[in-house]
Amino acid sequence: MILLQLTAGQGPEECCLAVGLALKAIEKMCREHKVKVDIVTSTRSERSRGFKSVLLAFDEKDTVSVKHLALQWEGSMLWVCTSPIRPKHKRKNWFFSGKMFEANQQTLDRDITYQACRASGAGGQHVNTTDSAVRATHVATGISVRVESERSQHANKRLARALILQKLEEAKQETAEQDANARWQQHWDLKRGNAVRKFVGEGFKEVRE
Structure with missing residues (x-):
């Protein structure tokens, strides 16, 4: 499975327009x-016709070509344009970014349980009278979506x-950030005195006391 997430980050409305384009x-x-590409989820901007973020899922029939297509949209990207929202604004550089996620569908399916359930929203007689809705749960983490x-x-x-894949990637990234913060915290936690080991001289010889 190949996903691509586009985001305007914390950028202004022009960056959201760039995501839409x-x-x-x-x-x-x-x-x-x-x-075939589907919009899995999206968050529209409040003022413009753009998006704060969009998550796309690509058909996996030709994984190589799909991956190549998605990779073209990975990383920080720049849209150079006079603001359609604020024409007198001097700034013309608007940044947005893309991130590709990839997972083996068969492996992912082994780790997920699916439960059919009755759709609750509007959508016509067909939706309301069939168990078309799906609740998916990642067994190891308990992450669940409907x-x-x-x-x-x-x-x-x-x-x-x-x-599920998006949430797993977000959890992985959050864990990595927490680990990095914990490592950096060591710089501030360094305490003098009560050393557990002692070394002396340029030869860095350990002294046991």
Whole structure:
């Protein structure tokens, strides 16, 4: 499974516009290469037509070409343009970024339990009378999501799997950041006195007391 997350970070509305334009460009590329792409989740900006963030899931039929496509949108990117929102603003450089996530679908499915459930939202008679919604739970971590945005259970299962993968990546990144902060905290926790080991001289010879 290959996911791509686009984000405007903490940038202004122009950066959100850039994410929206990038989304349109990616959808166009996918149509040209006949690659199916779904918007798993998105957060629209408050003032512009753009997005604060978008999570995309690509069809895995041709993993190599899909991965190549997604990697073209990974890293920090720059949109150079006079602000459509604030034409008199001097700034013309607007940054956004992309991050690709990849996981083996079969391995991921072995770690996830799926439960069909009745869709609760609006969507017509078909949605309301079938168990099209899906609740997915990652057994090892307890991470759970519920998806009912699509009409078919298969489509909702695919989106649920993508959301689980995103949350696992976020948890992994958070753990890495906590570990880095803990290592850096050691610089501040250094205390003089009560040494557990003692070394002397340029030869760094240990002295046992």
